[in-house]
Amino acid sequence: MAKVAFIGLGVMGYPMAGHLAAAGHDVTVYNRTAAKAEAWTKEHGGAARPTPREAAEGADFVMTCVGNDDDLRSVCLGADGAFAGMKPGAILVDHTTVSARVTAELYAAAREAGFGYVDAPISGGQAGAENGALSVMCGGDAADFDAAAPVIDAYAKICRRLGDSGAGQMTKMCNQIAIAGLVQGLSEALHFAQKAGLDGEKVVEVISQGAAGSWQMQNRYKTMLADDFDHGFAVDWMRKDLGICLDTGDEIGASLPVTALVDQFYKDVQKLGGGRWDTSALIKRLTELG
Template identity: 60%
Template sequence: MSNLSQQKVAFVGLGVMGFPMAGHLQQKGEQVCVYNRTQHKALDWVAQYGGRSAATPAEAAAGADLVILCVGNDDDVRSVVYGEQGVLATMSPGSLLIDHTTASADLARELALACKEKGIGFLDAPVSGGQAGAQNGLLTIMLGGEEADFAKAEATLMKYARSARLLGAAGSGQLTKMVNQICIAGVVQGLAEAMHFAQQAGLDGQAVLDTISKGAAQSWQMENRGSTMLQGKYDFGFAVDWMRKDLAITLNEARHNGATLPLTALVDQFYAQVQAMGGGRWDTSSLLTVLQRKG
């Protein structure tokens, strides 16, 4: 691979996460070429950060030391990896493919095998921290793959992360992200019910939050979403549509590994009700709206 301070990086997928993540790499010394399905986003990125854009994933990946993906789902990943225009068509032996997409563990294992056949390394690397974490370079990255590949990638990943940890073989990063989403779903539902109870009891919700956030009930969700929940503000953050995608992956994995997730399944159905209310793009903290409607 190239000198660590001058790596050639292809970044595929410039959504609300990928756009700033690729920007951190360019600003911190990497030579970045971007691809996005909607070309104007790639042009906007180049205008803001410099670097280059490519017309296809294959063109972006040609000559790259690292190829990084951050797209929507399993099918989106396959569409930019395989075929004549996919990144594997031009990646060189010894290069490394990193997938930040929250996708299935089965896809991660599939990609690891496809890369191995071509002498290419692979890491599944879903992230947590949301849009703010991406913009501020403070993401948590959960990785699956080989230790040697992680060692090659770690310095680059830390240019937009506060934590990056290898958790096992290919698929382990995706499985850990599923654990992460299970925890979030339960905590947000608990917070929504607590705020609903406070409102129904006639309490000053903000005063309650200020008080209980100093004790054992404190959580990231309480600190970052409690006040906006009380204000009914949901037009930001991690969308319900995205959470339902993640929970579908999680519940499907649970059916295969025998895990019992009754609370996660229930919260997933509450999110379906939010979608039915037109809140598919609302933040996940919008679970409170379901309770308020029933009340």
């Protein structure tokens, strides 16, 4: 069992840290809103600290799961950042979806300071985090990954190293690119079924067993048909991720026409007031805007 610090107790991080505690690890947490960290310790034990530096002191592994590039820099760098508290040989595992640029920056800083850095973005949504069944895609030095993988296993269905530093973030971009097109396609199919006077649930019962089936279809069609989007991965965060995908696509010369289009569709959803709705709210754009 390891001494672990977990930084960022949002909808994903809170249950992930809980799985670490349940697996027997010695877990110390930090969250920007201290009340959430206090609630976590009441539920799971362990300890809470007022800064990332203090949470990271003495830890073998420091897990981060925050919002974006700036959030990640703020919890890693500076006098109160995790890097200032980490001991030589410790490993930081970042579960945030961020740019390859900030990953390269922090990897270099970590190596210079004498500890490891693994970029390990996640997929599987809130349910995956709560059930300990996340897909974890990793980049970094092989030895650091090999050391961290047994700890990550507490909340992973699958955990794989895809290559050197940044490969995990690049793989997460592939994940978001694939999801964008799938959700739009599902939204159009359900919208079409409704306009055609078909029973959407019966339609999905049939087509989900064939080539059209997907995780999005199985897990989101009922809430989409019910006009219920108060759950899951927020549109605002998806736009952040797709922006990273599109910027990186420009840098590496990858053509992403569907991703660019769906990103604009999500912008329409934001204009409808749906920035915090689940990403399946793309169907709402069709019903509201046509």
